[in-house]
Amino acid sequence: MAELIRDTVAGHLVRLLTRGKYLQYAEEKDPSLWKQYLSEEKTMRMARHGHPGQISHEEPSPSSEESSRTRRGSDNQQTNQATGHPIDPEKGRDMNVVDWFDEHDPENPMNWSTAKKVLVTFEICFLTWSVYIGSAIYSAGTETIVKDFGVSQVKATLGLTLFVAGYGVGPMLWAPMSEIPMIGRNPVYIGTLVVFVIFQVPTALATNFAMLLCFRFLTGFIGSPVLAVGGASIGDMFAPNKRAYGIGIWGIAAVCGPVLGPLVGGFAAQAKGWSWTIWELMWLSGFCLVVLIFFLPETSSANILYRRSRRLRKLTGIDNLKSEAEIEGEKMTLKDVALIAIVRPITLNFQEPMVFLLNLYIALIYGLLYIWFESFPIVFTGIYKFNLGEEGLAFVGILIGAVIVIPPFFYYLYRYVEPQFNDRGELKPEIRLQPAFVGGFFIPICLFWFGWSARPSIHWIMPIIGSSYFAIGTFLLFNSVLNYLGDAYPEYAASVLAGNDFMRSSFGAGFPLFATAMYKNLGVGWASSLLGFLAIVFIPIPFVLYRYGEKLRKVSKHARKDF
Numbered sequence: 001m002a003e004l005i006r007d008t009v010a011g012h013l014v015r016l017l018t019r020g021k022y023l024q025y026a027e028e029k030d031p032s033l034w035k036q037y038l039s040e041e042k043t044m045r046m047a048r049h050g051h052p053g054q055i056s057h058e059e060p061s062p063s064s065e066e067s068s069r070t071r072r073g074s075d076n077q078q079t080n081q082a083t084g085h086p087i088d089p090e091k092g093r094d095m096n097v098v099d100w101f102d103e104h105d106p107e108n109p110m111n112w113s114t115a116k117k118v119l120v121t122f123e124i125c126f127l128t129w130s131v132y133i134g135s136a137i138y139s140a141g142t143e144t145i146v147k148d149f150g151v152s153q154v155k156a157t158l159g160l161t162l163f164v165a166g167y168g169v170g171p172m173l174w175a176p177m178s179e180i181p182m183i184g185r186n187p188v189y190i191g192t193l194v195v196f197v198i199f200q201v202p203t204a205l206a207t208n209f210a211m212l213l214c215f216r217f218l219t220g221f222i223g224s225p226v227l228a229v230g231g232a233s234i235g236d237m238f239a240p241n242k243r244a245y246g247i248g249i250w251g252i253a254a255v256c257g258p259v260l261g262p263l264v265g266g267f268a269a270q271a272k273g274w275s276w277t278i279w280e281l282m283w284l285s286g287f288c289l290v291v292l293i294f295f296l297p298e299t300s301s302a303n304i305l306y307r308r309s310r311r312l313r314k315l316t317g318i319d320n321l322k323s324e325a326e327i328e329g330e331k332m333t334l335k336d337v338a339l340i341a342i343v344r345p346i347t348l349n350f351q352e353p354m355v356f357l358l359n360l361y362i363a364l365i366y367g368l369l370y371i372w373f374e375s376f377p378i379v380f381t382g383i384y385k386f387n388l389g390e391e392g393l394a395f396v397g398i399l400i401g402a403v404i405v406i407p408p409f410f411y412y413l414y415r416y417v418e419p420q421f422n423d424r425g426e427l428k429p430e431i432r433l434q435p436a437f438v439g440g441f442f443i444p445i446c447l448f449w450f451g452w453s454a455r456p457s458i459h460w461i462m463p464i465i466g467s468s469y470f471a472i473g474t475f476l477l478f479n480s481v482l483n484y485l486g487d488a489y490p491e492y493a494a495s496v497l498a499g500n501d502f503m504r505s506s507f508g509a510g511f512p513l514f515a516t517a518m519y520k521n522l523g524v525g526w527a528s529s530l531l532g533f534l535a536i537v538f539i540p541i542p543f544v545l546y547r548y549g550e551k552l553r554k555v556s557k558h559a560r561k562d563f
Contacts, residue, residue, distance in 0.1 A: 037099065047086065124234060131257070134163060181305070228501045239425055345499035435477075451532070
């Protein structure tokens with residue numbers, strides 16, 4: 001338990017207040033251990049090349065006799081005091097590189113116990129759900145917003161679309177910030193969540209419609225980090241052959257947010273009005289904040305090693321003890337950060353055919369999800385005469401579909417995908433697309449079923465059953481695409497996924513604005529069918545990339561080409 005709490009916000013506060021007397025690290029208990037944290041190989045590269053990474057065409061390692069002789073160096077040649085390696089006067093740097101002491105270092109998130117990984121994954125999912133629910137929980141109160149502020153139904157919908165737009169733009173800033181070794185993931189998660197909780201107060205107490213819309217966008221923007229960084233946190237803990245399991249569970253949490261939002265907010269809005277949906281969001285996210293402060297440890301290995309090197313500098317008084325990420329970070333300028341945060345996600349999205357097609361497909365599914373959600377009041381309140389609270393229960397079919405798909409998907413991963421990883425834990429990226437072959441068909445099936453079964457002569461359970469297919473399709477498509485992009489662009493994964501989040505949120509923000517008019521003018525059957533036909537057009541994309549993806553990667557400037 002002490003190891004879990006030590007790296008949390010509460011643990012850091014205890015260490016600060018007690019000046020490090022409690023929750024100590026191993027090197028603080030025994031300062032003589034500091035040398036075991038040095039990477040001799042990386043320190044040697046710093047001495048020879050001025051860079052800790054592997055150098056192409058690197059000179060072969062010297063023999064033991066040469067090594068002994070060169071470590072002593074000539075009388076006038078500077079050497080690294082900790083390792084004895086001679087420092088190249090032109091390219092070398094006298095730097096001791098701090099790393100994991102071996103492949104079983106318990107502070108490495110990859111080596112955490114299964115119980116700790118499960119707990120942290122649950123916390124990331126809880127945070128994701130607590131933010132994602134903020135979009136749809138608002139929709140339960142749109143009728144009272146129309147009455148209280150005297151606006152149209154379309155204008156009232158802006159509170160939903162601006163929130164979604166906010167968490168589409170936010171990751172452009174928060175995702176790169178979480179990759180900076182000196183910051184890490186926890187300060188981004190906790191810092192933004194504190195503001196997210198506080199901003200619910202002026203949102204709920206908004207005195208005019210403009211104030212409401214302003215704070216809805218700000219809360220979406222500020223609460224957005226986990227929507228892009230959550231997958232990275234899970235990737236910090238799980239090896240590539242196990243990562244899809246964690247991403248799958250995280251994806252369910254993302255589905256639960258919009259699905260349970262109308263259910264959680266429906267009865268409150270019916271009894272107390274729209275502002276109580278925002279108060280519920282504040283209570284939920286506030287409870288999540290308390291849990292994370294006490295039980296969410298840092299998962300970024302770059303930040304963990306940075307803090308280790310800082311502790312070692314304090315204990316030993318040796319100023320050139322630094323982690324590899326810290327050394328690399330010294331070279332980054334504000335221009336580099338801006339390039340990573342803003343320019344690269346956009347350029348990769350439009351210059352890489354694979355990224356553009358898959359992002360467009362996911363954006364379409366996301367847009368269809370939010371435009372389709374707007375039809376639920378028309379169907380269940382208008383046709384089946386549900387009240388506002390009962391209407392929220394209609395979304396449970398989507399949640400059931402998401403839960404049903406997990407066991408067969410996990411069996412597929414265990415039985416067919418894991419055996420295809422090589423000895424280095426690598427997998428041909430195109431294999432990740434196979435579940436999308438199935439998932440793509442579930443979207444139009446759902447929309448046709450839902451649209452033509454929603455009529456007074458057919459029991460209300462039929463459209464609810466049909467809605468479950470959307471969750472199955474979305475789950476399979478999202479997991480296929482996100483894992484594929486991460487494997488195909490490992491060096492640019494953060495930028496590619498940030499671009500994906502921005503594009504899908506743009507569609508999710510824009511589509512609901514014309515949903516009500518479309519469903520009223522075309523009718524539920526033909527409006528849903530139009531969306532279904534649109535989904536059919538995109539079904540071939542995973543098949544095409546599965547067939548030609550390897551060729552496209554070979555000619556790409558950014559994708560991996562090794563297999």
